């Protein structure tokens with residue numbers, strides 16, 4: 001049994017240090033990408049307060065052969081399955097290879113509402129050898145929930161797992 005019990009009062013830096021340590025330990029010796037993404041989604045859900053969705057979209061071929069984002073393991077409500085590169089917050093993160101920290105999703109052009117409760121969003125690309133292979137997506141029901149500390153923490157997490165998903 002894995003029992004990670006983050007203290008509710010943890011400061012973000014310590015919260016993300018513990019999250020990264022737990023994710024590193026759980027994925028280090030496991031070659032299965034789905035298992036690793038599933039456990040990392042569950043860890044983000046446990047460690048990061050005030051979320052309504054936490055998970056992955058992976059770069060994968062579309063039916064026409066070009067790349068797009070395809071839903072991966074997550075915690076939350078059922079979500080859009082395929083997102084074209086450049087569309088929505090996830091598509092922007094994937095096509096630019098840059099973290100998107102969105103304080104108000106309704107003000108983001110092309111935002112895709114998978115859960116009407118979402119008010120703010122953080123999407124971090126997972127890079128492998130300079131290419132985006134996936135994005136980590138966090139949604140919150142609170143406006144402006146995410147800060148630079150959250151972006152820094154999730155970018156560290158993405159770097160730790162990039163060869164394991």
Ligand code: SME
Nearest residue numbers: 079088089090111112114
């Ligand atoms: N809101 C995202 C879509 C994914 S869901 O939030 C799970 C976007 O605009 O790309």
